[in-house]
Amino acid sequence: MATVLDDINAGVREDMEARKRLVSLAELKERALAAAPARDAWAALGGPAALRDELKVIAEIKRRSPSKGDLATIVDPASLAVQYADGGAAVISVLTEKRRFNGSLADLDAVRASVDVPLLRKDFTVDEYQIWEARAHGADLILLIVASLSDSELRDFSALSRELGMNVLVETHTEEEIARAVAAEARIIGVNVRNLKTLDVDRSVFASLAGLIPAEALVVAESGVRGVDDVSHYAASGANAILVGEALVSDSTPRERIAEFTAAGAAAIAARA
Numbered sequence: 001m002a003t004v005l006d007d008i009n010a011g012v013r014e015d016m017e018a019r020k021r022l023v024s025l026a027e028l029k030e031r032a033l034a035a036a037p038a039r040d041a042w043a044a045l046g047g048p049a050a051l052r053d054e055l056k057v058i059a060e061i062k063r064r065s066p067s068k069g070d071l072a073t074i075v076d077p078a079s080l081a082v083q084y085a086d087g088g089a090a091v092i093s094v095l096t097e098k099r100r101f102n103g104s105l106a107d108l109d110a111v112r113a114s115v116d117v118p119l120l121r122k123d124f125t126v127d128e129y130q131i132w133e134a135r136a137h138g139a140d141l142i143l144l145i146v147a148s149l150s151d152s153e154l155r156d157f158s159a160l161s162r163e164l165g166m167n168v169l170v171e172t173h174t175e176e177e178i179a180r181a182v183a184a185e186a187r188i189i190g191v192n193v194r195n196l197k198t199l200d201v202d203r204s205v206f207a208s209l210a211g212l213i214p215a216e217a218l219v220v221a222e223s224g225v226r227g228v229d230d231v232s233h234y235a236a237s238g239a240n241a242i243l244v245g246e247a248l249v250s251d252s253t254p255r256e257r258i259a260e261f262t263a264a265g266a267a268a269i270a271a272r273a
């Protein structure tokens with residue numbers, strides 16, 4: 001039976017084929033190679049293990065989700081991104097998937113023009129075209145979801161992203177997926193506590209898997225942050241960064257929220273040391 005993730009990926013492929021008819025891969029490559037160099041998302045998220053002294057926040061611009069429907073009316077993603085940056089977000093994630101999340105590359109362009117922090121193009125990457133597209137639109141980091149890709153795709157897409165100067169957030173949800181991410185030499189590994197096949201959110205998944213990730217890799221806890229208790233839980237369980245969508249887009253003071261999450265994370269990390 002097809003899962004939610006299968007359906008999303010099928011829609012992503014269809015939409016991408018339509019974009020390919022408007023902008024060829026050759027044209028996209030020219031644009032990507034002419035773009036300003038990518039910012040260092042690895043360093044922004046803490047860099048080498050010895051330098052990681054606080055919890056970093058990846059703040060997401062997320063309009064809608066398959067699990068919750070419409071989350072927020074984001075009239076101006078650029079001004080939301082400025083609030084995220086002012087609050088201290090290390091990286092801003094922009095969901096560009098159209099059908100299920102109501103995102104777009106126009107959102108990514110608007111955010112790129114408004115802030116200088118590294119940007120994650122948050123999409124369901126299934127084709128190298130999307131990687132060239134991410135770079136052409138100013139992204140610094142892309143998402144690869146292990147559950148959607150073969151080992152060779154994982155390796156090839158990671159290599160291409162690195163060649164273009166970008167970092168890769170490799171997303172996992174199980175022990176086996178972490179082993180595959182490590183084998184692909186991922187340097188930034190996310191554990192998404194949302195099961196993308198069932199949409200269940202189980203925050204305990206993070207603590208059960210984070211310890212399997214090698215110390216050199218940056219560990220990102222993805223999804224399920226609703227308040228400071230969740231932040232403290234993830235930081236105490238080994239997160240170097242958290243990826244937060246819903247809690248920020250549905251808050252009237254996202255800047256203050258990010259500062260609050262950063263402080264809660266720092267306290268939990270200090271207690272862990």
Ligand SMILES: O=C(O)c1ccccc1NCC(=O)[C@H](O)[C@H](O)COP(=O)(O)O
Nearest residue numbers: 065066067196222223224225244245246
């Ligand atoms: O958010 C969903 O419902 C969803 C469903 C299917 C595939 C992916 C989905 N979300 C992508 C994400 O991983 C989240 O946007 C991200 O981790 C932030 O999560 P949250 O803070 O819980 O909004």
